[in-house]
Amino acid sequence: MDRKRVTGPEVSVAPLLKAQETAPLLDSNNKRHDQRSMDAIRPLFLKTGLVTQSNGxxxxxxxxxxxVCAVYGPRQLKKAAFSRNGTLNCEFRFSTFSCTKRRGHIRDTQEKEYSHILEQALAPAVRLELLPKSAIDIYINVLENDGTSSCIAAAIIASSVALADAGIEMLDQVTACSAIYMKNQILMDATDKEEQQKDGSIVLSYMPSLNEVTHILQTGQSDSAITSQAIEQCIDGGSKIYSVMSSALLQSLETGVAA
Known part of the structure; x- marks a missing residue:
């Protein structure tokens, strides 16, 4: 008999697991759990100058x-070949404690994909032709994740404001807004619990002053009419967020002048 091992029971029984029932997202008054309507976005707080060691x-x-987002640069590329336009490098990271399931320390494929999405959304607004043989580094760290689509939209907003805070010349601020599809209904700025029941999602990046869309990320299946309506609602939501971004930048300028 092996005394060094703990012998298990001869007969094992599968545990009884109670099936989790999904609660409806909308009540009788078409209100969500946080008493928002379907086309309402959550309150937004934005502040610049958090990382003092960075340029913005x-x-x-x-x-x-x-x-939280930090921008470093523009810095000169010494070993790279000459290029007329500068390069924009984005690094998107989830903190290990930010999600429901603990994330690893090494960047996975999802974080690399989101980094590439941020580069595509921000590059049309940054005047990279004025920065030859230079690079701008953007580091985004998610401290708490309450909806993956909202994290991407928040990262785009924070990156755009951080670029302006660093004094980098841009054509316009890039704002972003997200929405999900559920049973031919559109829910703006969904939370993590709402995204668990989604049929699809969309994240739209938009420059309000130029009235140009820089990037659209869509997942899942939806009708063309629902997609068009979601794009219009995301543009409307991005225009509302643009005023908050402008107010945060003006406040940072007033604080710098006063200092």
């Missing part, structure tokens, strides 16, 4: 979603 930084809270 921004911190954003959208409900329980918390994202």
């Amino acid at each position: 930084s921004a911190y954003i809270e959208v409900g329980n979603t918390k994202v």
